[in-house]
Amino acid sequence: MGKRAEAVSIIGGADGPTSVFIVGKEKGKRKRNLKQRIRAFFYERKKKRAEKIITANPHTLQEVTAYIINQYGGVELLGDERIVREEKNSLKTVLVLEHRSDLLGVLAKLDRPKEHTVEAVTEFMHQVRLREEAAEQISEEEFPMDFHVYEMRLFEGTLRVSIETVWEKFSVSYSSSSKTNMKKLRNIAKDLYCYYGVAETDISLRSERYLALRQILCE
Numbered sequence: 137m138g139k140r141a142e143a144v145s146i147i148g149g150a151d152g153p154t155s156v157f158i159v160g161k162e163k164g165k166r167k168r169n170l171k172q173r174i175r176a177f178f179y180e181r182k183k184k185r186a187e188k189i190i191t192a193n194p195h196t197l198q199e200v201t202a203y204i205i206n207q208y209g210g211v212e213l214l215g216d217e218r219i220v221r222e223e224k225n226s227l228k229t230v231l232v233l234e235h236r237s238d239l240l241g242v243l244a245k246l247d248r249p250k251e252h253t254v255e256a257v258t259e260f261m262h263q264v265r266l267r268e269e270a271a272e273q274i275s276e277e278e279f280p281m282d283f284h285v286y287e288m289r290l291f292e293g294t295l296r297v298s299i300e301t302v303w304e305k306f307s308v309s310y311s312s313s314s315k316t317n318m319k320k321l322r323n324i325a326k327d328l329y330c331y332y333g334v335a336e337t338d339i340s341l342r343s344e345r346y347l348a349l350r351q352i353l354c355e
Contacts, residue, residue, distance in 0.1 A: 186349075192336045193334075195331055201286070208290070210286035212285065213287055219296070220285045223283075223298055225268060227281075231279070239271075283298070286299070290324065292317050293317050295310040296310070306329075306348075329348060334346045
């Protein structure tokens with residue numbers, strides 16, 4: 137038998153800052169099996185239920201910050217900590233691409249590899265890293281950001297909230313080795329998203345803020 141052909145699958149946007157690649161045997165598209173179709177059916181039902189209970193009751197990011205500190209004892213991480221630097225740089229690349237791609241020059245648009253080979257993917261990932269480095273070097277005067285990470289150690293796990301006030305970005309991540317504690321942390325994350333809430337315009341436009349709230353309510 138000949139050597140098994142290798143291929144690269146690209147997950148995510150073609151020119152997003154954090155594309156993921158998998159090297160292995162290339163497979164054609166497969167239809168969803170019965171279990172996957174059942175899961176999709178129930179997920180659609182969850183989305184519809186979530187949409188019915190979402191009402192306009194927004195809070196500002198400043199109010200959310202106070203809620204995190206007062207309600208859950210959140211502590212802000214220092215700006216020079218690795219996790220803060222990495223999250224800020226990743227978000228900055230996304231925001232620059234979305235709002236000021238001209239600051240990245242030729243790196244603003246990266247073409248998907250024409251050939252699914254390890255060499256082509258390696259070169260593409262090199263260009264992605266160059267773009268992230270270029271975004272990191274953009275000054276605060278050219279592209280202002282006000283980024284903060286708040287951390288809570290709860291239920292033998294960690295919950296972090298990332299807040300960017302200039303471009304109004306909000307996200308929550310959590311981890312624990314216990315499934316029971318993961319559920320508790322997920323409930324806190326849900327509470328934070330619900331407190332942040334949405335405005336009428338978010339609901340009508342199905343904004344990113346609205347979709348994030350709907351997603352957490354479906355979990």
